[in-house]
Amino acid sequence: MLGENPLFLLTYLLRLLRLAALLAIWRAVFAARGQVGGMAVDQVLTYTLLAGILAEPLNCRTGLDRSLWEGAIVTRMLQPMGLVASFVSEMAGRWAVGFAFCSLPMLLLAPLLGVDPWPASASAAAWFGLSLALAIVVGVALDFLYGAAIAVLKTDIWMLDGMRHAVALLLSGAVAPLALLPWGMGRWMQWLPFGALASAPLQIYTGAGDAPMLLALQAFWALALCLFGRWVWRVTRERMVSYGG
Template sequence: MPARRRPDHNPGLPLAGPRAGPGTACHRAITLRRCVSFSLYARLARYGFRKHATYVAAALAGAFTNSVFGVLRASILIALWQARPGLAGYDVTAAVTFCFVTQAFIGPMQLLGGGLTLPERIRTGDIALDLVRPAPLQLWLLAEDLGRAAYQLLVRGLPPMLAGAAVFGITTPRDPERWLGVLACVTAGVVVSFAWRYLVCLSVCWLADDRGVMVCSMLLTTLLSGMMVPLTLFPGALGELVRALPWAAMAQAPADVYLGTASAGSALAFQAAWGAALLALGALATRAVRHRVVIQGG
């Protein structure tokens, strides 16, 4: 019987034995290295970008739809703001700008839901392969989703903005710092959106069918993210509540920074808090999945 070598391609690997279990020095070293393996996640983001870049026609069709609906939405908002000038602290131009900025967010932040293949993988049992990998599932998918978002920001984000600028005229931030702030807030918004969608997807493990939760999630997100109307329109305590919920971190917060009605710092703090909370919840849910779920199929 051939004797087994030490895995010499990677001297860092622990040998089997009592020193290799969790909580030991070896295990901690591995966990630490796992945290700093930035190149893996950078590569995943790149693959996420390229994977979506293979479906150019779909992205362009999405961009066209987002632009057309942007024009419709803007027309309604213009009528509203002409009847009630200064409503919610916006003038007509700000309202129109808000409309097209949030239209541009639909793709990258997947405000209509979806974007993750997880429910399909759970249903078919392919999730088993994801669970074998020595990398945290949530972080893996987040990296991939950020790549997807970057692609969709370019292909589905720019056209509605250009359409808005051409048809109605929209304002743009003048100084580069504000642009940086907008970019940071958009990224944070994608993270919050991912964390929320990840939780929605994992619910399939318990429900076996995702259509119901998907519809609920879509309703909540379209209504409460600011994609339909600015959240500043909601009156009183309801408005306070709506603006403090995680969905507000997706479209409203970055749009506010774009319009200059909120500082990038406070918006980022709000987004970071929700991002951290939802990701933590996602990590807990992933652990529960590991322990509970029946992995479907042979």
Template sequence: MMFITSHKHLKTIIMVATRSLDDKGWVLVGGSVLRLLRVVFLLSLWRMLLPESGEVSGMTRNAVLTYTLIAEVFAGQISVRTGLDGALWRGDIANRFLRPVGIYGQFIAEMFGSGLPNLILFSLPLFCLAPLLGVDPLPESAFAGVLFLCSLVLGIAIGAAFDFIFASFMVLLEQHVYALTQIRDAVSVLLSGAIIPLALMPWGIGDFLTFLPFASLASAPLRIYTGTGDPLFLMGLQAFWAVVLWPVAHLLWNANRERLVSHGG
């Protein structure tokens, strides 16, 4: 039974990835150009602001450059979007409950599928071309690279839980899909450390933000990758938030299930 379910999830991933290439080819090209310009701008900015030698808040300039590049390489995995908001907006959420796959598995599989084209067509080339941008893309050590992947999986789990929690609140509060999405995006970018490493924030704000679940999405895996954080502490914090947030997400989802279906048409 588990094999059959896993096979269905795999087929969903492949189907969504293929559909993304068919329907959004030019969108991928345009998005890739914008992402490349963004990472080049950020790398240039850090080179101007940070000294070539020495450390700032425990991070060297090279570590910050690697942090920034890897944040862009894995942007799709750091900024988790299951597509639940789109299903609500299109009105097909009710049909999801009729499919022979669990509702969580459906959206998580679609999330992986939609991110696969960008990972292959943009992230992999960016990683390989990083030396041309003057950035060492490799992790602090091979072991740090393995721990980074484990931390990234934990971050994805937390991000998926956030998606279901936000969707439940959206329907509970009867808010517009994209209004709440914009709020979430703004908060996540600021508090997760996806753009600005938390260690570089003034007045020790980053030390406080480290303990919030948003930091587990981006800051934790990226600090592990660059060797600027304690892996045991960071992954322990991620595991804690995953254990806390998923029961909350499940509870809110079940409590608002009928309203979600009604909202979907």
């Protein structure tokens, strides 16, 4: 896709612009303040940078919804691999291109943007790798549950997609760290599965969260959602095929 036209690179330029704007806004918000919600401005900036760099893995979109809506799910089922493997491998391929043309340049530009891109500690980096893997598992499971919801409700994807996007951005902590929300909302929001998507790995990376507790919570959601997803898939399989085939 990228090889077809250099204009695709503009998409990444737009992402960089968005990141720069958010960093500037955080600096303004934190001006003349010390720590807020246990986070210092440097941590928030690193958090925001990483959320921009890892935007795709922190909010997995496999393309299942579109495949269902286009009626192409049956062709996927005829491929000699599992449905999850088929969608995940395709998604990973997309990420690789995005990583090369967007994430890596963002990382390299971080010092110019005045952001320290390094993790809080070596152990934070190690835990972060595991946490990111769990975030992807949770994300894929949620994406498949979302696909099942489309097939069960037999509704169009635009409406659900808008809702999902808005809710995930708010509850996952991808835009604003949950710890910065008022009235201690972040404390209970991080217990939701959405918190396992972005908030947990980013907190671990920036050293703003309790790594073992966050990892345990992510592992719980990964297991619970995978099991639930398998069950939902089994129950709704026929309906999905009739809807999306």
